[in-house]
Amino acid sequence: MRKISLLFTLLLAAATTQAQLRLAALFDDHMVLQQQSPTPIWGWSYSTQDITIKVSWDTTTVKVRTDNTAFWGTTLFTPVAGGPHTITVKAGNETITLQDVMTGEVWLCAGQSNMEWSMHASLDGKADIDKVNDPNIRLFDVPNSAAMTPQVRGEGQWKVANPENVKSFSAVAYYFGKKLNTSLNVPIGLINASWGGTPAETWTPRESIEGNPKLLEASKKQVDDKPWCPSSPAVVYNSMINPMLPFRIAGALWYQGEANTAAPSTYKLLMETMITDWRKHFLHDFPFYYVQIAPFSGYGEVEKGTLVREQEVKMLDIAKTGMVVVSDLVEDVTDIHPKYKKPVGERLANLALSDTYGKKGISYLNPLYKEMKVEKAKIRLSFNNIPTGLMAKGGAPTEFTIAGEDKVFYPAKAVIDGNTVVVSAKEVKKPVAVRFGWKNGSIPNLFSKEGLPVSSFRTDDWTIEVK
DSSP: OOHHHHHHHHHHHHHHSSSOOOEHHHHSSOOOETTSSEEEEEEETTOEEEEEEETTTTTTTTEEOOOSSSEEEEEEEOOOOEEEEEEEEETEEEEEEEEEEEEEEEEEESSHHHOOOGGGSSHHHHHHGOOOOOOEEEEEEOOOOOOOSSSOOOOOOEEEEEEHTTTTSSSSHHHHHHHHHHOSSSEEEEEEOOOTTOOOOGGGGGHHHEEEEEEHHTTTTTTTTTTTTTOOOTIIIIIIIIGGGGOOSEEEEEOOOGGGSSGGGGHHHHHHHHHHHHHHHTTSSSOEEEEEEOOOOOGOSSOOOHHHHHHHHHGGSSSTEEEEEOOSSSOOTOOOOOOOOOHHHHHHHHHHHHHHTOOOOOOOOOOOOEEEEETEEEEEEEEOOOOTTTTTTSSSSSSSSEEEETTOOOOOOEEETTTEEEOOOOOOOOOOOEEESSSTOOOOOOEESOOBBBOOOEOOOOOOOOO
């Protein structure tokens, strides 16, 4: 009994000497703070204790007091891009000093496996790893974890982009950041929160899923938790997003959707709900840019992947969103993970540079179907986002089908005529509808003259059953 009492006393003494002052995991050496913005900072210490924060870019000392749960938080106003800076936080006789803090542009990069896909696993990334030397690009990897309840502190650490640190980092995110850093000449912070196989429901707060009957029903179609990833609503949001709220970011990148092909018709609604929630909890109406899922033949007989791509086009109705199409960046449609990630990241960067940062002269908008006009036995299609016209690589435009009122689609002949495409098939005398790229694994050859692929589309709204 005396030994047990002595052990308890020693453990208690050790506990009381441990540091009580803590910061959220995002606040670490080598971090990047969003420049010229009100930036929240928070942490924990003893309850009802005075906390002081001193930053090297300002002479003012910020004072705040912990609440009765030991939480404290305040807002720092960050300077123009630059650094390195320091941030010193004091509570009683404890001090934490963050070193090598930069101010610049911070982007959250999230989604499933194609966002998670690392530099060393991508063909272009593998060739570039040894050349990486980017002291002004900082990387933060959020460890994969799931929780039924919201977590608060989080895990991870900021690292400088060098060959060792970048090899396991998201290739899409790195190439995005690399192009931003080169074009803007400011420090770039990249937060990678991605997990292969996760449906969007797992990234969305539970109350938003359960409060919408359509989303709740769609979530039930997801496969039960798989050995390699979860699928229950909110569990990834709770563990990988909630701990960083409300960290100030410039915007978010998203590459996901492959895991939502079981219920494609609600994907836009789900994403609009998720984006709205994220913006609400980050306290910032940030831009949200995403990658349309790539061609993949393995979704089954029904064109589930194409239906998700259709929903992703409709997502452009959501304010401050943008989409890049990558149908031309696939070599093997039987592989859900295209191995070239550099052009994906660079297309996202072109979108951000033009849409967020106002850079001129960059081609960044993919052509989208606009309208159709029936001309006897032909249909003429027109498009948005074709400033100098259309082109087909390798011959006539491919992957067009056409149907009459019987709703039977036939392979179609397509001819570029100025800024339009004229489609016909000898089997269809009175056409009413056209589809383009309407297979899960379609790789069409129609582009804008700026070299950006036309997104798949259909002119009809006929019901397609998904089982």
